[in-house]
Amino acid sequence: MPVEFEPTGRPDLTTGRGAPGQAELYVDRLLVGAAEFPVSTPIMFNPGGMTCGANPGQPVTPDYPSPFRFTGTIHTVTIDLSGELITDADSEMRMHMARQ
Template sequence: MRSDTVIPEGDQIFSFEFAPTGEPDIPTGKGVLANVKLFVDGKPVGSGDLPVTIPLSLGLAAGFSVGVDAGSPVMTDYQPPFAFTGTVKKVLVDISGEPIEDMEAKMRMYLARQ
């Protein structure tokens, strides 16, 4: 997935939302269908549908990477290693399945109304 807009320089908060839209087909090696959304500073900047995901866990040595793709590329638009040249200050992964509520943004909104 790519952003529909140019991401400005400076500090940004990137969020990614994964919503299953189907059932996995484990016997054929396919995980759930899903809709994904990309946000920058709480604003949607891209979305798409994943026709397939990984059906099972990846094991102890696998996982996800932040700032680089050292393994097999997930698309043909780039070749690994595809390293981010900026600075990633913090990463938070929430797999609860619950929507994330940005309390800081909510407070800014309330304060702006006064």
């Protein structure tokens, strides 16, 4: 189930607000849902790398236990890194210092 997020504005990192944007959810390549996000979360999720088919981090809800492994078949994974990279050096430094 790919989710596409297209930023429609700039983040306001000084107030902890990520970029607004349009999100679209696809199932079997068919658009099944879309929503406007007035703001996104300007933090890194899933520290340690990107995963596909499991959630090894903290679950987003107590309704399922981590790592909640997907038992179906994943046919393709597409990661599109196009667009402008948003960085916040101060937040990155705090994250690295917190791991010390």
